[in-house]
Amino acid sequence: MKKLVTHSLIALTLPALIASGSQALAAEKSSAERAIEYRESIMNIFSWNLKAMGSVVKGESAYDQAAFAQHAADLAAAARLNLLAGFPEGSDEGETGAKAEVWMTPDDFKEKYQALQTKSEALVSAAASGNLDAIRPAFGDTANSCKECHKAYKE
């Protein structure tokens, strides 16, 4: 249904956009909207992997060492992305859950991101050991670094 609506909107607006020449650019996303999408995409990669591991740690899913190690590796790899580039000035407005504090205390925001990088790397090492007793605290530290940042910077 959503697709249909979108299509008919395009059918309605496309001729008008073509007619108005350069105004066709107006249909593109703003750089702030693209930055918001970029950072939320990274967050969703974090969440996908963290949830899968959380379910194992809580005993809701069986522990499979290789699968768990893959989730840990993917989370750490995503945490190496330049997330901070997804928070440019001016992207505090619109469809975002980011608080204005991100831009008010950028050094602290960066430190909280670095904490996730460190903790997720430690989780990769723990996951390689295959020992759930080592994995649990390393998982807890990683999940905490998400929470610490969200508490301060996410609505």
Ligand code: HEC
């Ligand atoms: C350095 C700070 C920081 C860290 C660390 C962090 N987040 Fe976020 N997260 C945010 C901010 C800010 C937002 C709001 C972004 C927006 O909506 O523009 C957010 C949004 C999200 C969202 C919502 C995305 C959406 O589509 O609206 C999810 C899910 C999420 N984070 C998961 C995680 C998980 C899981 C971790 C840890 C593995 C994590 N985050 C670590 C700051 C952080």
